[in-house]
Amino acid sequence: MNIIISPGENGKSEISAKTEILNHLEDKVKDLIDAHLSKRKLWFSSDFLPADEKMNDDQENNTLKLRERVRGLPDSVRVAVAINLLTEEGLPHFHRIIAKHLGDESFWAKWNNMWTAEEDRHGGVLRDYARDSRLFDFKQIEMMQYHYQESGFNPDWDKDPYKVFVYTTLQERATQISHKNTGNLAGENEPLLNGILNSVAADEAKHYTFYRNVFKEILKIDPSKALQSAAAIMPAIDMPGISMPNFREMADVVRRVGIYSPWDYKHIVEEAIKFWEIELMTGLDEAAAKAQEKILSVPQRLKKIAEYLEKKTTSKTFSFDFIYNRILSFEV
Numbered sequence: 001m002n003i004i005i006s007p008g009e010n011g012k013s014e015i016s017a018k019t020e021i022l023n024h025l026e027d028k029v030k031d032l033i034d035a036h037l038s039k040r041k042l043w044f045s046s047d048f049l050p051a052d053e054k055m056n057d058d059q060e061n062n063t064l065k066l067r068e069r070v071r072g073l074p075d076s077v078r079v080a081v082a083i084n085l086l087t088e089e090g091l092p093h094f095h096r097i098i099a100k101h102l103g104d105e106s107f108w109a110k111w112n113n114m115w116t117a118e119e120d121r122h123g124g125v126l127r128d129y130a131r132d133s134r135l136f137d138f139k140q141i142e143m144m145q146y147h148y149q150e151s152g153f154n155p156d157w158d159k160d161p162y163k164v165f166v167y168t169t170l171q172e173r174a175t176q177i178s179h180k181n182t183g184n185l186a187g188e189n190e191p192l193l194n195g196i197l198n199s200v201a202a203d204e205a206k207h208y209t210f211y212r213n214v215f216k217e218i219l220k221i222d223p224s225k226a227l228q229s230a231a232a233i234m235p236a237i238d239m240p241g242i243s244m245p246n247f248r249e250m251a252d253v254v255r256r257v258g259i260y261s262p263w264d265y266k267h268i269v270e271e272a273i274k275f276w277e278i279e280l281m282t283g284l285d286e287a288a289a290k291a292q293e294k295i296l297s298v299p300q301r302l303k304k305i306a307e308y309l310e311k312k313t314t315s316k317t318f319s320f321d322f323i324y325n326r327i328l329s330f331e332v
C-alpha cells in the first residue's frame with residue numbers, strides 16, 4: 001500500500017500524515033516491544049561498581065585494584081571512553097525528539113520511556129566507572145557534559161518522524177560498534193571496562209533491532225515517502241555529540257585507533273539496505289525511484305570518502321584537558 005501524502009503549509013500536513021501512519025503500527029510495535037522484553041537482561045551500574053554504605057573488604061579492595069589497572073590504560077582508550085560517555089549523556093535530546101512526534105499518551109510512549117530508562121543506565125555506568133577509577137580530570141568531563149546538554153541537539157531532520165527512525169537505526173548500530181570496539185581495545189588490561197562496554201553494546205544491538213524493524217514496517221505502508229526520508233539521511237549522519245567541545249578531534253583519535261571509522265558507517269548502511277530490501281522494491285513512483293537509486297549509490301560514495309580520508313591522513317598530535325593535556329602522537 002502506497003499512501004499519497006500532499007504537503008501542506010510548511011510541510012505540516014505531511015508531518016501529521018506520517019505521524020498518523022506511525023499510529024497504524026500500534027499492533028506491530030506492541031509485538032516488537034514484547035520481543036524486545038523477552039530478550040532483555042536488565043543490569044545496573046551497581047552490578048559492576050558497588051557503592052553501598054556497607055561494603056566488605058574485598059569490595060573496597062577491588063576499587064583500589066581498579067585504579068591500579070586503569071593507570072596502565074592508553075590515553076587513546078581514555079579518549080574513546082570520554083566520547084562514549086558524553087554521547088550517552090545526550091539522552092535527553094533524543095527522548096525529546098521522539099516524544100515530539102509520538103506524544104506522551106500513545107502506545108509509543110511506552111517504548112520511548114522504556115528505551116530512555118534502558119539508555120540512561122549507559123551514561124550512568126560509564127560516569128560511575130570514570131569517577132571510581134579516576135580515569136580523567138573529572139571536572140573537565142563534567143564541564144564538557146554540561147556544555148553538550150546546554151547547547152542542545154537540533155538536527156535538520158528532527159521535523160520528519162520517518163527520518164527520526166532512519167537516524168536512530170543507523171546511530172544505534174554505530175554506537176554499538178563504538179562501545180564494543182572500545183571494550184576490545186581495553187581488553188585484558190581492564191576486564192571490568194570491557195565487560196561494562198560489552199553490556200552497553202548488547203543493549204544498543206537490541207535497540208537497533210527495534211528501530212530497523214519499525215522502519216521496515218514504515219516502508220511497507222508508505223514506501224515513497226519512506227524512501228525519500230531514508231535517502232536524505234543515509235549518505236551521512238552526525239553523531240549526537242557533534243556539539244560537544246573537541247568532538248571532531250576526539251572522533252579522529254577514535255578513527256585512528258580503529259574503534260569507529262567511515263568504513264564502519266559504510267558497513268552499517270549496507271546492512272540497512274539489505275535488511276530493508278531496498279534494492280528489491282518495485283512499482284515505485286518517480287520520486288521514490290530516484291530516492292531508491294540515491295540510496296543504492298551511497299555505499300560506493302562512502303567507500304570513496306573512506307579511501308580519501310585514509311590517503312589524506314597525516315601524522316598528528318592531540319591533547320585534551322580531560323587527560324591533563326598529555327600528548328597523543330600518531331604516525332602514518
